[in-house]
Amino acid sequence: MPESISSARTSSSAISEWLLARVTDPTRAATILGDLTEMAATRGRLWFWTAYLRTLISLGWRTPVAVLAAVVSVKYLCRRAVHLLLYVTGFIHSPIVFAGRYSHLAVFSWIVSGSVTSFLWIVFPYVTFRFGLRNRLTYLAGTLFLLALPMYTLRPQIYQLTGLACTLVMVAALASALWRRQMIFLLACCAINKLVYFACYYAAVAHSPAAFRDNPFPLSLFGMRIDDPVGIAVTVMIGPPLYRWLLQPRSAKVAHA
Amino acid sequence: MNPERTLGEFEQIVLLAVLRLGDAAYGVTILEEIAAKTGRSPAPGALYTTLHRMEDKGLVTFRDGSPTPERGGRAKRFVQVTREGRNALASAQSAYQSLLQGLDLLDAKLLGNRVPHVSILRLGFGGAYA
Numbered sequence: 475m476p477e478s479i480s481s482a483r484t485s486s487s488a489i490s491e492w493l494l495a496r497v498t499d500p501t502r503a504a505t506i507l508g509d510l511t512e513m514a515a516t517r518g519r520l521w522f523w524t525a526y527l528r529t530l531i532s533l534g535w536r537t538p539v540a541v542l543a544a545v546v547s548v549k550y551l552c553r554r555a556v557h558l559l560l561y562v563t564g565f566i567h568s569p570i571v572f573a574g575r576y577s578h579l580a581v582f583s584w585i586v587s588g589s590v591t592s593f594l595w596i597v598f599p600y601v602t603f604r605f606g607l608r609n610r611l612t613y614l615a616g617t618l619f620l621l622a623l624p625m626y627t628l629r630p631q632i633y634q635l636t637g638l639a640c641t642l643v644m645v646a647a648l649a650s651a652l653w654r655r656q657m658i659f660l661l662a663c664c665a666i667n668k669l670v671y672f673a674c675y676y677a678a679v680a681h682s683p684a685a686f687r688d689n690p691f692p693l694s695l696f697g698m699r700i701d702d703p704v705g706i707a708v709t710v711m712i713g714p715p716l717y718r719w720l721l722q723p724r725s726a727k728v729a730h731a
Numbered sequence: 732m733n734p735e736r737t738l739g740e741f742e743q744i745v746l747l748a749v750l751r752l753g754d755a756a757y758g759v760t761i762l763e764e765i766a767a768k769t770g771r772s773p774a775p776g777a778l779y780t781t782l783h784r785m786e787d788k789g790l791v792t793f794r795d796g797s798p799t800p801e802r803g804g805r806a807k808r809f810v811q812v813t814r815e816g817r818n819a820l821a822s823a824q825s826a827y828q829s830l831l832q833g834l835d836l837l838d839a840k841l842l843g844n845r846v847p848h849v850s851i852l853r854l855g856f857g858g859a860y861a
Contacts, residue, residue, distance in 0.1 A: 487803055498783065501808075505793075506779050508805030509758035513775075515801060525775050532776030533783075606784070608737065722787050 487511070490526060497534030499718075540603035541710055547599040548702040559626040580630055583637025587625035590640050593664045594619040596705045600713065611656045611721065618643060618660070655720045662716060663709060670708045671701045738823045742790075744769065745781050746820045749791065749810045757796070757807045758782075782810065790816035 487507060494503035506529060514522035598615045605611055622640050625633040647657035738746070748764040749756040756764075758778065766772045785791045796807035812820070 498779075502779070502783060504805045505758065505808040506775070508802035508807065510775060511803040511805070512759050512799075512801050513762075528774055529776035529779060532774070532780050 494526075494530060494533070497530060497537065536604050536606075537710070537714075540600045541706065543599035543603045544596045544706045544709065548595050548706070552595045555623070556626045559624070560628065562627075579634055579637075583634040584625075586637040586640050587622045587633050589664065589668075590618050590622040591625060592701075593660075593667060593705070594622070596667075596702065596709055597660065597663060597713075600706075600709055604713065605717065610653060611659060611717070614643075614647060614653060614656045615660060659716055659720050662720075663713065666712055667705050667708050671704050674700070674704055738790075738819050739781075741773070741777065741781055742785060743820060743823055745778065745785070746790070746812055746816055749812050750817075750820075754809065756810045761810065785816065788815075789813060790819060 491503050491507045494506060498506070507526075510522055510525055510529070513525070594615055598612075598619045601609070601615050602612050618640055621643060622636050625636045627633070644657060644661075647653040744765060745761060748761050748768070751768075752760050752764055758775070761782075762773060762775065762778055765778075782791065786793065790813060792811050792813055793808040794811060796809055798804045798806045
C-alpha cells in the first residue's frame with residue numbers, strides 16, 4: 475500500500491475498524507469503513523458516526539441477544555418446562571422411576587435424548603438468534619429439540635421413542651448432502667461442549683475431592699449449575715468460527731482470507 | 732422449498748441493484764442505485780447485513796478492488812451475483828410477475844412520471860430504510 479494511502483488512516487478510524495471487526499470479520503470491517511469514509515466526504519462527520527453506530531448495532535446485536543437467549547433458556551425455561559412436563563404426565567405424583575426396565579434400548583435412548591436436550595437448551599436459542607430463523611442449522615436444531623423434549627416425561631416408552639426418533643433424524647441428516655454439515659456442526663459443538671465440561675469437572679474433583687463426595691454438582695456460576703455457563707461460553711467461542719468453517723460457501727471463505 | 736434460497740424483499744432489491752450496476756457494484760454505488768430507483772435511502776447497516784447474509788448463502792461473491800485515498804486507504808469490494816443468486820431472484824420475481832398479471836398496477840398512466848413507489852417495494856422493508 476502506498477505511503478500516502480496508509481497514512482490516511484487515523485487512530486480513531488483504526489479503533490472504529492477494530493471495533494467493527496469484533497462484530498464481523500476484518501475484511502468486511504475494512505470494506506464497510508471504506509464505504510462509510512467515501513460517503514462521509516459529501517455527507518459530513520455527523521453522518522459518518524451516526525451511520526457507523528447504526529451499522530455496528532445492525533451487525534452486532536445478534537451475538538449478545540443470542541447469549542441472553544441461551545442464558546434465559548437454561549436458567550428459567552428449562553426448569554419450568556421440565557416441571558410442566560412432569561406435572562402434565564403425573565410423574566410428580568406417582569414416580570415410576572424408569573419402571574425398573576433397563577434394557578439396552580432404554581439406556582441408549584436415555585443417553586441420546588438426554589444429550590440432545592441438555593445440549594440444545596443452550597444451542598437451539600443461540601443459533602436461532604445468532605444465525606436467524608431462515609437457516610438450515612436452526613431448522614435442524616429445532617427439529618431435534620422438539621423431538622427430544624418429551625423425554626422429560628420420564629416414561630420409558632416415550633423416551634425410548636424420542637431417542638430412536640432423534641437417532642433416525644441424525645443419521646438421515648448425516649446421509650443427506652443438504653443437511654450433513656449442519657449435523658456435523660451440532661455434533662462437533664456438542665462433543666467440544668461435553669469435553670470441556672468434563673475436563674473442568676474432573677479438574678475440580680481432583681483439586682477438591684471432599685467437596686464432591688456428597689454432592690456431584692457442587693459448582694455453580696451466576697445461579698446456574700456449572701455445566702450450563704461452561705456450555706454457553708464454549709458455544710459462543712466455537713460456534714461462529716465453526717459455522718464459518720463448515721457452513722459458509724467456499725467462495726466466501728476465500729474472499730475472507 | 733429451500734429455506735436458504737427464499738429471498739426477502741430487500742434481498743431482491745439489492746440483487747437487482749447489483750445486477751444493474753454490473754462490475755461497478757460495491758457498497759456506495761449499491762446504496763446510490765437503490766436510492767435513485769426506489770426513492771428511498773436504505774441504512775448502510777441494513778445493506779451490509781443483507782450482503783453478508785447473501786454471501787453466506789452463496790447468492791453473491793466479492794472481488795477485491797484497489798485501495799484508494801478517499802476511502803482511507805481501504806479497498807473496495809465489488810459484489811457479483813452468483814448463478815444461485817440469479818436463480819433465486821428469477822424464481823422470486825416470476826412469483827411476483829404471476830401475481831401481478833391482470834392487475835394493471837404498473838400501468839404507466841397510473842404511475843405518471845413519478846419515481847414508482849410500487850407498494851410491493853414498501854412491504855417488508857421494516858428497519859431496512861432510514
